[in-house]
Amino acid sequence: MNATEAQHESKVRFLDAALQVIRTKGYSATRIEDICEAAGLTKGSFFHHFATKEDLALAAAAHFAAMADGLFATAPYQKLADPLERLLGYVDFRIAILQGPLPDFTCLLGTMVQETYDTHPDIRAACDTHISAHAAQVAEVIAEAKRRYAPHAPWSAESLALHIQAVLQGAFILAKARQGPRVAAECLQHLRRYIETQFTPTKEHEPWPASRKSRLSSGSTTTPKRR
Numbered sequence: 001m002n003a004t005e006a007q008h009e010s011k012v013r014f015l016d017a018a019l020q021v022i023r024t025k026g027y028s029a030t031r032i033e034d035i036c037e038a039a040g041l042t043k044g045s046f047f048h049h050f051a052t053k054e055d056l057a058l059a060a061a062a063h064f065a066a067m068a069d070g071l072f073a074t075a076p077y078q079k080l081a082d083p084l085e086r087l088l089g090y091v092d093f094r095i096a097i098l099q100g101p102l103p104d105f106t107c108l109l110g111t112m113v114q115e116t117y118d119t120h121p122d123i124r125a126a127c128d129t130h131i132s133a134h135a136a137q138v139a140e141v142i143a144e145a146k147r148r149y150a151p152h153a154p155w156s157a158e159s160l161a162l163h164i165q166a167v168l169q170g171a172f173i174l175a176k177a178r179q180g181p182r183v184a185a186e187c188l189q190h191l192r193r194y195i196e197t198q199f200t201p202t203k204e205h206e207p208w209p210a211s212r213k214s215r216l217s218s219g220s221t222t223t224p225k226r227r
């Protein structure tokens with residue numbers, strides 16, 4: 001490993017450590033020493049990469065967003081041709097990844113913005129940028145589904161995408177309060193049912209997918225079982 005590769009590896013170790021420590025302790029309670037200990041690196045190495053803890057937080061926000069983009073880009077629901085099935089598959093996938101310790105599935109961006117929205121404007125802005133960018137990706141799928149199944153609905157794709165993100169962030173807060181993912185999964189199952197109510201088929205437009213017709217008539221939905 002050359003010097004450039006070693007520097008990159010150490011920076012990623014700091015960023016990965018920040019994701020875990022900040023989601024566990026919160027931004028304010030996290031010390032640079034905590035990050036160094038979790039990364040297994042020295043403070044000298046830390047300050048080679050980051051001038052301040054806030055600089056680390058900004059880089060960690062971008063790192064978290066990039067990791068999330070990769071996770072969702074390769075998720076199974078992306079292969080679904082029907083946009084409404086794909087949207088519901090997104091929620092199903094969100095439920096399926098509510099696994100393990102709380103820091104493993106809660107949102108770094110939501111954690112930081114709740115603490116820093118009035119004290120660290122750069123962190124607030126970065127969190128808003130990354131949350132909004134993810135919502136915009138979801139909104140593209142919603143817009144496609146809306147054109148097909150609910151063209152006259154009095155809401156925008158962007159507003160529903162942001163509503164989905166609001167429910168997700170609230171579900172993470174409740175998971176922290178209840179010390180487990182069950183309540184979050186239940187909230188997202190309600191979200192899934194709510195989304196279905198917003199896409200009412202009309203005679204003038206393409207009907208519901210056949211697979212969804214059979215599920216609705218039987219009163220069931222396809223939400224994956226948590227392990």
